[in-house]
Amino acid sequence: MKQKTTLCIETIDGREQNFHLPAPVENERHYSIASKIEKFLFQQSIALIVDDELIVIPMHQVKSLSISPLRNKLPENVVVTATRASVSCDPLMADRLSA
Structure with a gap:
């Protein structure tokens, strides 16, 4: 049994x-997750x-998208070797955490 792919949409509010999401169809690029x-x-x-029911979410309302699990080839602009960091993206906060 194939595991379902989940799309998580977090909005700015x-x-x-x-x-x-439906399972991708083998060898059909127009229907792949990528x-x-x-x-x-x-x-x-x-x-x-x-x-x-038709659900339409404007992209300007989207804060983040998460899709998992990914089993297909991804677009070239996706970095596949990234890992999560435990440091803050805010340089001021990073200084406080290292002190």
């Missing part, structure tokens, strides 16, 4: 919505049909 990621990045909104 702090709400989080999770969706299960092609969906590419399309999400360049569209003005994300549109999903869930239980006969």
Whole structure:
């Protein structure tokens, strides 16, 4: 049994919505998760049909997207060897943490 791919969308108001995506079809680029990621990045909104309801989320309202697990080839602009860091992105906060 294939594991479902989950799309997690966090909006700028702090709400989080999770969706299960259909399994990618083998050898069909237009339906792969990688092609969906590419399309999400360049569209003005994300549109999903869930239980006969059309959900449209404007990209300017999206704070972050998380898609997991990933089993397909990803777009070239995705860094696949990254790891999470335990330091703050804020230089002032990083100085405080190291003191």
